[in-house]
Amino acid sequence: MTDPRYTPLAQSLPATVPFVGPETQERQRGAPFAARLGANESVFGPSPRAVEAMQRAAGDVWMYGDPESHDLRHALAVHHAVAPENIVVGEGIDGLLGYLVRLLVGSGDTVVTSDGAYPTFNYHVAGFGGILHTVPYRDDHEDPAALFAKAAEVNAKLVYLANPDNPMGSWHSGHDIVAAMDALPEGCLLVLDEAYVECAPEGTAAPVAADDPRLVRMRTFSKGYGMAGARVGYAIGAPDLILAFNKVRNHFGMNRVAQAGALAALKDQEWLALVQQRIIEARARINRTARENGLIPLPSASNFVTIDCGRDGAFAKAVLGSLVEQGVFVRMPFATPQNRCVRVSCGGEVEMAAFEAALPKALAKARAV
Amino acid sequence: MTDPRYTPLAQSLPATVPFVGPETQERQRGAPFAARLGANESVFGPSPRAVEAMQRAAGDVWMYGDPESHDLRHALAVHHAVAPENIVVGEGIDGLLGYLVRLLVGSGDTVVTSDGAYPTFNYHVAGFGGILHTVPYRDDHEDPAALFAKAAEVNAKLVYLANPDNPMGSWHSGHDIVAAMDALPEGCLLVLDEAYVECAPEGTAAPVAADDPRLVRMRTFSKGYGMAGARVGYAIGAPDLILAFNKVRNHFGMNRVAQAGALAALKDQEWLALVQQRIIEARARINRTARENGLIPLPSASNFVTIDCGRDGAFAKAVLGSLVEQGVFVRMPFATPQNRCVRVSCGGEVEMAAFEAALPKALAKARAV
Incomplete structure (x- = not known):
């Protein structure tokens, strides 16, 4: 019995996934995230x-x-x-x-x-x-x-x-x-x-x-x-x-x-207008948190803020790793030099508070390496 | 300004649709169907x-x-x-x-x-x-x-x-x-x-x-x-x-x-078992209706019954056309000689009654052509 005959193109492709889902990460860590801020979903929900x-x-x-x-x-x-x-x-x-x-x-x-x-x-x-x-x-x-x-x-x-x-x-x-x-x-x-x-x-x-x-x-x-x-x-x-x-x-x-x-x-x-207002507020809050921790939030026209961690990709990755460990799901850019950043979706009170609590610890841990 | 450069394959393809949806037909006829029995959906619904x-x-x-x-x-x-x-x-x-x-x-x-x-x-x-x-x-x-x-x-x-x-x-x-x-x-x-x-x-x-x-x-x-x-x-x-x-x-x-x-x-x-029972009952009812109208229902292991209308594809198409006109959405096989048939999904009381009422008229109309 032989295997199916894939096209040459299909044979050449990796069985990849563009993004690992947060549920996969939750299964790996054995615990749910406290704040789901990595996929630019709208925590504010649909109408x-x-x-x-x-x-x-x-x-x-x-x-x-x-x-x-x-x-x-x-x-x-x-x-x-x-x-x-x-x-x-x-x-x-x-x-x-x-x-x-x-x-x-x-x-x-x-x-x-x-x-x-x-x-x-x-x-x-x-x-x-x-x-x-x-x-x-x-x-x-x-x-x-x-x-x-x-x-x-x-x-x-x-x-x-x-x-x-x-x-x-x-x-x-x-x-x-x-x-x-x-x-x-x-x-x-x-x-x-x-x-x-x-x-x-x-x-x-x-x-x-x-x-x-x-x-x-x-x-x-x-x-x-x-x-x-x-x-x-x-x-x-x-x-x-x-x-x-x-x-x-x-x-x-x-x-x-x-x-x-x-x-x-x-x-x-009307609901969309309400969400837009909440996005503006959440961006301001993420900006404030970033600055309070000595980081530079980039201007954003999206439902997330990308934060310049001020060093290289390895440093940002360490920050991200610790945030994720602490239950705050975030992601980061892939390419240099954008990978000096972490990307944080807008959240509500619970998510923003979790991020605020986790960020100083994440920075301390990353800086200690 | 030039058009996009489609692949040769894309250029060769028709902008086709494998099936016309019942909603499209409803819009064309300007009225909803009384019985939706054409797409082998389960009228009995999900659990x-x-x-x-x-x-x-x-x-x-x-x-x-x-x-x-x-x-x-x-x-x-x-x-x-x-x-x-x-x-x-x-x-x-x-x-x-x-x-x-x-x-x-x-x-x-x-x-x-x-x-x-x-x-x-x-x-x-x-x-x-x-x-x-x-x-x-x-x-x-x-x-x-x-x-x-x-x-x-x-x-x-x-x-x-x-x-x-x-x-x-x-x-x-x-x-x-x-x-x-x-x-x-x-x-x-x-x-x-x-x-x-x-x-x-x-x-x-x-x-x-x-x-x-x-x-x-x-x-x-x-x-x-x-x-x-x-x-x-x-x-x-x-x-x-x-x-x-x-x-x-x-x-x-x-x-x-x-x-x-x-x-x-x-x-x-348990719900699936219930639906299976209702499918068996509905098939029996479609079989009875077909036979009472002089047609031959084919044995079925599906949630529909394909009915041999006893003549050629043009005749079955006329029967189907009249059923659809009367508000009973059904479909039929595409290829000869299977296109001598119409295909009727299993339904509940309302749908089966609508089909029973429409079939004799559809046959009379098709036979009169």
Whole structure:
């Protein structure tokens, strides 16, 4: 009996995971985390109306979800003042990025991103045989000009840019992004990941025509809307591109309860405003805690704050290790020199207090090494 | 400005959908269906404990689901008396079939299935550039010997077999499937879709060692467990194959609420037994209705009955058209000669009564053409 005959590409891939989940870490340490601040989830939770909608829809789960996500897609179109043909709903931005890469990237095709940007995007590019080129961050910001120049240089089919950025929390104005797009080479699609844009100041979202064929924007209910576990994302783009997702997507892949929840969440913009306020307060509190401990919090337009620990990656990793040991789940950037930082999601009173108690001990321990 | 540069494969694909959803049809007809009997969903619903578990978990939806689906996977391992390493949980069988095809099938690779079997599998094969070879049904049954002989003939990497079969409802004993596997060619993986096995008589599930590298079995919470809208499926196979899914799957793709619901559903085997009884009763009722109208119901081991309308595909299509017009959502097989049939899912009192009332009118109308 022989093993299955995997494709050469599949054989070449590692059985990797872009992120280790907090539950895995909890199982390893044999105890739950006291503060879950590592995955930029929204501790403030989803709209109570979204929760109610999901509870009501739970009994209907015997039915497949609408494969067109018609009601949600049409509500999103109204919300963004675009046509329903400009929107495709999918299983989170992660799922949509996978479909997008699959549509554009074959073996040897080139793609550009920033060194240290979203690992799951890189995972998809590798998974379809693409060649990833990177440019460094500039002053802890993604660098649109450098990204687009690199895209021209390597004839990239796709370039990835997150605004606001994860893991650094930095951002550009939407106008600056659009202005920089003048340098986007012909035939190169910009995927603009706006996962955190609901947490950002006015003017961060790119003010572009939805029909612009150079651009696809990714949005999600995972961050500001507090529904990471629901797996609802959407892409906004030109109708031809949006239609192309139908060639490869899992048409019946959407959870019916999540569809109902996302629709209710979208309609409760008051809740979103409340969460935005709490994010601002939590960022201020994380900033204060960092400064009180002699660290430098970086400006953030996201639901997290990235804190410069002031030394190298090994030091930040030691700080992170001790925080995790103390029950505070946080993560940190992967690439040098951003890996001098730890990244802390916004939390409520319990989480922020746990972080405040743990940080001085973590620093003392890391400094003692 | 130029359009995005799709891969040659993506350019060659139609923007298709394997199935039109009932909601789309409802929007087109401007009225909801009185009976939803077309997608083999379980009108009997999920376990009340699963609904409760989902309602409880709804408030936790701000957290991503566990990317390892640890608790569910371990409970499934106990349930099937296999190791957790034999199981991967995914976004329904549809999602898992996509990953499986991606792992094995590249441009020009050959795959075998039955003519008229599951369109979503065919969609995935086409989507990764595979060449699909088909064998006909034999007496409305899938024909393992012919499938495996064709696989040897065309050097297939993958062969698809559903047991029980959809859309015909026919089945083989698990022992017969295993015996037939002696003819499975070296290096050809059998994907055995057991989506409906919870609706089938004892002895239908294949009694094979989970570590057999020739086979991967697909299971789901969509049918017997009544959770189609939750999108929870799983594959049982050899550890190496199961591990390979980690190369390509959307690690954070599982809905957290659905994970909790599936775990509770699995633990409520009493509910499943109740549903199995109701399926048997509903099948008997559909059989009676078919016979009273001069039609021949085919034996079924599924949660639906496929009814031979006694003439050709055009006639069955006319019957189906009238049923749908009358508010009874049903579907029918695609391929000749199976398309002489319509396929009716098991329903409760309301749905069965609607079908009973609509069928005579549908037949009269179809016969009058």
